[in-house]
Amino acid sequence: MTKVKFRELTKQKIVLLDGATGSNMQKAGMPTGVCPEEWMLENPQVLIKLQKEYIKAGTDILYAPTFTGNRIKLTEYGLADKIARMNQELVKLSKQAVAEAAAEMKEPKKVYIAGDLTMTGQQLYPVGTLRFEELVEVYKEQIAYLLLAGVDLFVIETMMSLQECRAALLAVKETCELPVMITLTFNENNKTLYGTDPITAITVLQKMGVDAVGVNCSTGPEGMVEIVKEMKRYATVPVIAKPNAGLPQLINDETVFTMDSEEFTRETVKLVEAGAGIIGGCCGTTPIHLSTLHNAVRDLTPPSNTPERERILTTERRALKIPDGGKFLIIGERINPTGKKALQEELRQGDFKLVTDFARKQEEDGADILDVNMGMNGIDEKETMVNAVFEITGFSNLPLCIDSSHVKVIEAALRIYPGRALINSISLEKEKIEKLLPIAKKYGAMFILLPLSDKGLPKNIEEKKEIIHTILQAAEENGLEREDIVVDGLVNTVGANKAAALQTLETIRYCREELGLATVIGLSNISFGLPERQFVNSTFLALAIKEGLTMAIANPSQELLMNTAFAADLLSAKEDADIRYINRVTERPGAVITRKENSVKGTGNSEKSGETLEKEAINKKSDIENLPEALKTKAFQQVYEAVIKGKKRDVISLVKEAITEGVRPSFVLDELLIPAINEVGKLFDKQIYFLPQLISSAETMKTAIDYLEPLLQEGEEKKKKLATVVIATVSGDVHDIGKNLVVLMLKNYGFDVIDLGKDVSSDKIIETAKEHDADIIALSALMTTTMLEMKKVIAMKKEAGLKAKVIIGGAVITQSYADEIGADGYAKDAGETVTVIKRSLGL
Incomplete structure (x- = not known):
């Protein structure tokens, strides 16, 4: 076929x-x-x-x-x-x-x-x-x-x-x-x-x-x-x-x-x-x-395809809509080793702490997309780019712009990127246009059209337009559409060419009005060699937005630049620009700007964005009596944040630093780690966090606990196990993703967990529960064909006279099913399992 x-x-x-x-x-x-x-x-x-x-x-x-x-x-x-x-x-x-x-x-x-x-x-x-x-x-x-x-x-x-x-x-x-x-x-x-x-x-x-x-x-x-x-x-x-x-x-x-x-x-x-x-x-x-x-x-007419023609970039969990005449977008430029000696040294050591710090800071400052460039000497750029993408996508919900001069680097990043990325960039240079256009099509990427050729910079605006048309035609021949393309206005320095700004503004106008294309600029080029560059940059940005500029590659931490962009949207009467402007200038510094208006309808969770609620969770003080004062110490705050953000690489050094403040290891566990994982559970319940983030946070906490465990000495410092839990995926069922996450969460909370694995016979479950005098038997099933095994386990438990309470869960399990078979509790996910077990045991 x-x-x-x-x-x-x-x-x-x-x-x-x-x-x-x-x-x-x-x-x-x-x-x-x-x-x-x-x-x-x-x-x-x-x-x-x-x-x-x-x-x-x-x-x-x-x-x-x-x-x-x-x-x-x-x-x-x-x-x-x-x-x-x-x-x-x-x-x-x-x-x-x-x-x-x-x-x-x-x-x-x-x-x-x-x-x-x-x-x-x-x-x-x-x-x-x-x-x-x-x-x-x-x-x-x-x-x-x-x-x-x-x-x-x-x-x-x-x-x-x-x-x-x-x-x-x-x-x-x-x-x-x-x-x-x-x-x-x-x-x-x-x-x-x-x-x-x-x-x-x-x-x-x-x-x-x-x-x-x-x-x-x-x-x-x-x-x-x-x-x-x-x-x-x-x-x-x-x-x-x-x-x-x-x-x-x-x-x-x-x-x-x-x-x-x-x-x-x-x-x-x-x-x-x-x-x-x-x-x-x-x-x-x-x-x-x-x-x-x-x-x-059989007699119905098939639905016709009349889709909304939108430019959309995505992560694995969020779609970012780029509408014509919509909110101006910022591509954060900071993840680039050029001129950053500290970042260069870290990358040579295979360390990505600064990469993730730059990503987090730009997201907090209002970036909509993150440009990722790993171009430098002394490293394997392809391997480093791939690892950077893994690191950033593990926590950030912003789409990525893959930035490299090398075709193989771009393809390697696009291959493992779990969404729809933006390529920076494709020019009329022979290798770029012949190799990158098919790659963009294969991986479904958008791309920045850079009006350069093998001859170099275009001599005038007419040549620039000719290059744009040539690349546009080649893209369409490769099956790409105009919604897949963002044209670079190709900014030159006004210090060397007095008409540079006017030529870029004409390119933006032409692409928008005559070609229906989105546009982008690398903003800072315009002011190169001039004093007080921020005034030139911000003024040029306002003029470009008026001509229809879609996005710019810039540093979102520059307040004048960002506030100018929000003000330009306001004066251009863009939808909800007034609210965005007021939020921006009244909530800074430290506030995360809600980006719900940029998300495709149906991807938001509430009037606050997921980014805002996540930030609030990091800043939130726990209900535990001593925690608010404790979190005033920077080291303690960083431990707490490490769990929420899933900073597995950093958490041990942060825990060590917290202990040097003179507190007991048990304090770190009880007052920092456990409250943090509680907040992660709440983010998961609100569907702000999803399975990968939940696992990442749980693994971070486990790493910290593994380090702390030898330090919890006998006596006051020794942590008592809350209860013994025997857990298994029932006989005939070989699914265990959810069960494994429950195991991880329960261990983090201090339960003694005996994990029997998947496809476990009812006899083995009962024998193990009896042998270890279990307080809880936790059962998982993902298939309708195996869920009946849960009822069998409950019957066998009663016959054996075991004290253990039975908690069940899994994709096909419901509260009504739990009630029907006589289970002691039902949990819909890993976070809720902890709550249900604690409640059933009166903990």
Whole structure:
């Protein structure tokens, strides 16, 4: 199937996918704890029967049952050596289902088979140990076997990490030219577990060349309407919706999805009305659901694609809209070793403390984008750039501008950047234009168009315009659009050329009014060699903003410059510019300017931005009686901030410095570390922090505790464990990301945690709880097919007469389910688990 054929199909009709596989296999006798792919190979007729029924129900695209057929997942079952055979045989079964269905149908139809990929369950570096390139290779291996088996296209589904979506998409694109669909799973707040919102997801993935994007699993159709609407606003590709048949319930000791086919169809049709052109069913859906849905949508016209044409940069968790005539934006210029001896020395030592300090300070001062340049002698620039991107994206929620003179450096950074970045820059120089335009297209980046050629600077404004047109035409030939381009006004010094400012202003006006292009300038060049340069810079900036300048590369700590920009927006009558100006000049110094107005609608959390609330958390004094006075000491404040900001590299030196102030190690733990992790939990609850930040903060605290532990001497200083917790992912379930985070959090709070891992038998859980006289048994499950094991553990605990209370959690678990099976508590995430356990034990 070609990409063109795929697009034609989606324009002709509402494309119907298949329904659930796992829940139907379990109904057919598949036990918990087995590898689903292996069981289906051992019971092929069960799968073939189900897939034939889906085809007869109207399915256009059938998912081959290769969902967890990657090497990492198969290793968990001891089946990695069978990866080739399993993937190819599973596709063969789907092909057999298609052939048999066609033979049995009066009017057989064309059915396409999609090779199915999903997450590996391992955390990517720097949160985990799995490197991005390793993950790409894991996906490429499975893709190669699926291609040998003859799949027609690929689907990457049930994804929670945008970065893993990128890895899988790149793996497909670098292996073949077949169409690719990607669906993510979103929580109730319409963000993934890793904090990605629908607009960020569709912006990044469609710019990278995916053929359809959407949502599957985690909720019924009613919970997907807003997600589909948000995606559709900006979608240039079809939007997918594959909901569950409602939420699972426990009925007569069986996990049941209670939404029947009629209700499921009524609600799923609303997803088509919201903009979904490709639909199907996930957990709990059956061929009856698909047949009823097919009858309801077969005569409907596919939604048209009329997206809002916006310039959008993103991180993994935030989309930054760059509207025509909107708020003027600042690209922070400080992360650049030129002229900074201290930064140069740190980079030679592989230290990124100043890099992160510059990033944090610029964000606090009001930067909207961070320029990152690692160009200097004595280092491997490519490696250093990659590490800098890892460091900055670990805590900052500002998009990055990747700045280098070398093509390989830019590509290496774009490859691992978990969002949509800006390239600085692409000129008409032969190497730049020939190599960087395809790279910008491949990684979905925006780029700064620099009007230079191999001849050097343009001699006049006419030559500058000619260069702009030439690069613009080449960009469009490479599949890029005008919304992907920001033209550099190419500022020269007015001291050498009296007309320099006028020529730049004319370039800005021309690009805005005649070409519809955004513009940027490197501001400080205009005043080079002149005294009192700040007055020239700020005045020139005001004139440029009046002509329509979109953004400037500048130092956001320069108050005159920044206040001039806010005042220029005010005088230009830009939307909400009056409020922004008042906030800027009245709240400085020390206030973080709310940037909600620059975020795409749907990504904000409240009237205060996430950056503002995060800053407040750092400055907040804990409710603990002694903490306010303690935090007046700079060393103590830095320890507290290190946990909130996830400064794992710095925390030990900061703890050492705090101890030199003459306090006991227990004070550092009780009055600094624990209150800080409490604030992190609150940020996570408010959806200001997401999984990577929560893990980073928890790892920072663990590092500090590991250092402090030998210092907590016997007697007064020895910390007593709060209680003993036995924790496990239940039998048959090999997911442990959430469980591992709970373990980390509980240990940080002083609990004695016995982690049994994943896919743990109920017998082993009970035996361990008995052996250690556990106070708590904590159980996790991510799949509807394994959640019943929790009830089994509770029954066995009661029979054994254990005192332990049972706390449960996981993606498919709800409070009502906890009540039904008699659990002592339910926690929706790691932070809440600590609270629930403390409450249940009266701590």
